[in-house]
Amino acid sequence: MRILxxxxxxxxxxxxxxxxxxxxxxPVITHTAETALDTLRAERPDAVLLDVCLPGMxxxxxxxxxxxxxxxVPILVxxxxxxxxxxxxxMRAGAFDFIGKPVALRRLQEALACxxxxxxxxxKDAKRKTEEAALDRRRAPxxxxxxxxxxxxxxxxxxxxxxxxxxxxxxKVRGNGSRRAAGTATLSITLPESETxxxxxxxxxxxxxxxxxxxxxxxxxERLRELHALVRRTMGASTVDAESHVRxxxxxxxxxxxxxxxxxxxxxxxxxxxxxxxxEISSLHLLSADGxxxxxxxxxxxxxxxxxxxxxxxxxxxxxxxxxATGKTLHWAHVSESADLLPxxxxxxxxxxxxxxxxxxxxxxxxxxxxxxLGRRTREAFSESEIALVEACANQIGLALQNAQLxxxxxxxxxDLMSAEAQLIAGDKLSTVGKLAAGLAHETRNxxxxxxxxxxxxxxxxxxxxxxxxxxxxxxxxxxRAAQMLxxxxxxxxxxxxxxxxxxxxxxxxxxVELKSHQLRRxxxxxxxxxxxxxxVMADEGQIQQVLLNLVQNAHQAMAAHKGERVxxxxxxxxxxxxxxxxxxxxxxGIHPNVLPRIFEAFxxxxxxGEGTGLGLWVxxxxxxxxxxxxxxxxxxxxxxxxIVELPAAxx
Numbered sequence: 001m002r003i004l005x006x007x008x009x010x011x012x013x014x015x016x017x018x019x020x021x022x023x024x025x026x027p028v029i030t031h032t033a034e035t036a037l038d039t040l041r042a043e044r045p046d047a048v049l050l051d052v053c054l055p056g057m058x059x060x061x062x063x064x065x066x067x068x069x070x071x072x073v074p075i076l077v078x079x080x081x082x083x084x085x086x087x088x089x090x091m092r093a094g095a096f097d098f099i100g101k102p103v104a105l106r107r108l109q110e111a112l113a114c115x116x117x118x119x120x121x122x123x124k125d126a127k128r129k130t131e132e133a134a135l136d137r138r139r140a141p142x143x144x145x146x147x148x149x150x151x152x153x154x155x156x157x158x159x160x161x162x163x164x165x166x167x168x169x170x171x172k173v174r175g176n177g178s179r180r181a182a183g184t185a186t187l188s189i190t191l192p193e194s195e196t197x198x199x200x201x202x203x204x205x206x207x208x209x210x211x212x213x214x215x216x217x218x219x220x221x222e223r224l225r226e227l228h229a230l231v232r233r234t235m236g237a238s239t240v241d242a243e244s245h246v247r248x249x250x251x252x253x254x255x256x257x258x259x260x261x262x263x264x265x266x267x268x269x270x271x272x273x274x275x276x277x278x279x280e281i282s283s284l285h286l287l288s289a290d291g292x293x294x295x296x297x298x299x300x301x302x303x304x305x306x307x308x309x310x311x312x313x314x315x316x317x318x319x320x321x322x323x324x325a326t327g328k329t330l331h332w333a334h335v336s337e338s339a340d341l342l343p344x345x346x347x348x349x350x351x352x353x354x355x356x357x358x359x360x361x362x363x364x365x366x367x368x369x370x371x372x373x374l375g376r377r378t379r380e381a382f383s384e385s386e387i388a389l390v391e392a393c394a395n396q397i398g399l400a401l402q403n404a405q406l407x408x409x410x411x412x413x414x415x416d417l418m419s420a421e422a423q424l425i426a427g428d429k430l431s432t433v434g435k436l437a438a439g440l441a442h443e444t445r446n447x448x449x450x451x452x453x454x455x456x457x458x459x460x461x462x463x464x465x466x467x468x469x470x471x472x473x474x475x476x477x478x479x480x481r482a483a484q485m486l487x488x489x490x491x492x493x494x495x496x497x498x499x500x501x502x503x504x505x506x507x508x509x510x511x512x513v514e515l516k517s518h519q520l521r522r523x524x525x526x527x528x529x530x531x532x533x534x535x536x537v538m539a540d541e542g543q544i545q546q547v548l549l550n551l552v553q554n555a556h557q558a559m560a561a562h563k564g565e566r567v568x569x570x571x572x573x574x575x576x577x578x579x580x581x582x583x584x585x586x587x588x589x590g591i592h593p594n595v596l597p598r599i600f601e602a603f604x605x606x607x608x609x610g611e612g613t614g615l616g617l618w619v620x621x622x623x624x625x626x627x628x629x630x631x632x633x634x635x636x637x638x639x640x641x642x643x644i645v646e647l648p649a650a651x652x
Contacts, residue, residue, distance in 0.1 A: 143234035333381035
């Protein structure tokens, strides 16, 4: 074959030229599309090997040139920047096949073999385009029909036969004795009932014992519409490629189970529908929050003009808006004929050659969430099985949206719960502050009384210098004690963002004991500390202080009316492993067995009405849990209760 090679890379052309010579072809090398056009006009090649990126006119523009299209030369496109969109654009422009660089020479040889024919050069012309047409015909659904067919060959010979089967892309007719069919012919097919004759230019793609298989040359020919309708009526339903349909649904199902990202699910769904089944155009719209408009959330194959038209659609207007309003599937074999198509969309659809169209609603729990649309540029209408597939995909997408909405709602509820929990912790802290402030007020008044008394005695002036110095020293001590009590209270009440860092529990225990010391002394409660050697813990100091204050205060209140010895023991130890243990033990009456199992539940209290909120231990449990620790309560065998906190030790 005479093969025209068009590539601006001289080394690539040299490789292709040597290889084509080696396998018996005659290469003609050019480096620009403009030079190639001159070569085409001089002598028509049998095939073209075309690079996409060329200086000056691009490979795609070369294929669209009228001089190239009129010759019907099979073109094999190669590209160093091979992408799916570029391949689709090349195929739409008329390419026979698309190969990305680096090109495997065996793959190139296989592609070129499709152009070779057993006949001589006189039969090479239009037949080299037949391989792709034959592939389309073999894949297309066929109806078994016996129709009168008259074959008029290019050389003027005519003969009659009957059809074996008919599809949307071709026909097979019975052989007629020893007659040998030519490469191209015009078939005159007589339709049943109406006796209408449809004349269709065709190409012979195969001959066998059953007869001759012809592929229709122009699938966009208006004369084929009646044949398409006849095939659909005869078959009832098109053959279903069940395997590819299952693959699509499986892929979308996997996406739903793997992610809660709605955009990712939409992307995978559109990719699966367009890539696996070969549909050229798809779009997905979701309803706005107020239900008045549809917004384009994803598309495949939409050109800029049509994408802009479809970016925002009013509910109830146009084809897609109507589906979203009614919740009913809509499909057209020739969408430009629909009266509901918006004027701007009609112009774009006509310009881009979109024919078959289907739009299905996306449902979830009885609500319409949007619409999924698919279109194709061929005149073959969507079959019932394909429409069912799109509806199933829309249901999967509805499920994904429902899952995402549930996740978002759950996330918001969790955040609200955490906010409420934080408010309860803050409220409990205020309650603790109130109790501390009540005790501190009494103690502060005592300190002020002592300070005021000593000052008045000094003013009387009846003391000797040594006694006066002693009174001044007492005033300084009492003032310092009052200031320290207020400072401790302010330190506890000061607001700060939770921040965890290595924290020594010994320091926090000492601080809490000092803060409570005046109240404990007043009620005759003795505090014993037993500190083993322990590691720091990773904690927020303010929250740990709140837990300790709650536990010490509970122990204090439990022993308020106890007639025996009143002792609070605070013990630190390491039980082994990664935790540090803190125990608050009291010598009080213990916890009632009926209350013990729910001691950490909110609003559980053993105090008299009005004396407690029942939130202190619940808040403490929550704080410890947030620190990845544990808090439990038990009754001691020797009497009294024990509250045991375990917190993870800080790592180095």
